[in-house]
Amino acid sequence: MTLAETLADLRHQTVAGRHAETGLWVSGVLRERIAAGQLPPGTKLSEEPLCEALGVSRNTLREAFSTLSAERIVTRIPNRGVFVARPTADDIREIYRVRRYLEPAALAYTLTDEVAGPILDRLRQAVEQARAARAAGSIPGMAGANQEFHAGIVALTGSERLNRLMAQVLAEMRLVFRSMDEDEHFHAPYVDDNARVVELLGAGRQSDAAALLTAYLRRAEAQLLSALAEPGR
């Protein structure tokens, strides 16, 4: 069975018989593959081979490209094609600019009410998971738990749009880590910072938590930017 048939088959298992979801399915598959690192930053996504591999038409594939392009997971260059996004230094600055507004605001402006309760648990769980991953030496585990933590912070807002924006930003962060294999010792120091943030938040010291997080984000940004400037790239 060829790759094309395998994927087309997968599709029939996944969305068998359903109408009006092919484009979504395609964008979902590509998102996964990119997040998993199977399609590294810079990879060209040629239309014809991909169509055959996925078992869909060019039109449908292009619809998926539109979606991913809007999410910045993929870069479309007119008349040249689409490529898996390779974040630049400016992209990193933009990502952290967004995070520096969104995350502290989520901490500071959210009243500790019925919404915050379940999410506090979610945050504590993410911290626990990160600690376990650190103990096990699992870098992907730490990265995942860290993303879950920051997604949880924005979830405090209860806003669907802000959550979606944060999800996109975190997806772009994954591309940053794949662009430079600077995953090694990046996450470890922040596990304890995350724990401290939850602690402060649980104690009702919201503005302290926000301040800590702001400093934290500035440090992380600087670290990534200097890593990007290194000989590695």
Place this chain on the structure above:
Amino acid sequence: MTLAETLADLRHQTVAGRHAETGLWVSGVLRERIAAGQLPPGTKLSEEPLCEALGVSRNTLREAFSTLSAERIVTRIPNRGVFVARPTADDIREIYRVRRYLEPAALAYTLTDEVAGPILDRLRQAVEQARAARAAGSIPGMAGANQEFHAGIVALTGSERLNRLMAQVLAEMRLVFRSMDEDEHFHAPYVDDNARVVELLGAGRQSDAAALLTAYLRRAEAQLLSALAEPGR
């Protein structure tokens, strides 16, 4: 000359000869028409008539639909079609949730540096424009100036993504006003509030400005929600 020919002609004047921009052009035209109120909320956008009117193929039109749907200007119901969005009460709550996080954060967390200078002018100009519109009794003028003011606030962040998010939210706000013709006396009271916000911001009292804006946004939300609950709808 039929409507179809008129629009197709307009297209040739606008993007004559250019490749790879038809989809953008279509989404732009629809965005305009919707913002201008020529296509009121709830209007069904049938594919075939629109294709003919715009002089593009169904595929291209559907690409534009994807864009507008992602921006929430249009609602796509699978196998039923796309409609000009008609914001619900929950949508209004979501809009103001986003604004209550974004706008105060933009005021509070932005240092008064070289970025803030030009934008302060922009804000003052918007206030001036709103006053002129109020004096002239122009409701669209006040609405426009008000939108420009709030867009300017988020522009303080210097973030492209936050600016885009705010632009989408403001576009949805226009749909809210068109859903219920509650434009009458809505904007007038806020002109002076806007002026006060700029004043506080110029004096370096950022957190006071943010607090004022927060209260302001809560009031506006409540006003719109109660207007929506009235017999008018």
Place this chain on the structure above:
DNA sequence: TCTTTCAGATTGTTGAACAATCCGTCGAAG
């Protein structure tokens, strides 16, 4: 009155075709 069925209309998806653009190669001029 309520359900069921059935056509007609509309959307979802495909495949093929053509136009526009880009890329690399080749040849000519300097």
Place this chain on the structure above:
DNA sequence: CTTCGACGGATTGTTCAACAATCTGAAAGA
């Protein structure tokens, strides 16, 4: 030897026509 421009192949952008899937509304039946 280098630089520049023309040419051809490959890829993307867009259109068109067809068919499959789904919805809508009205007629037929219980």
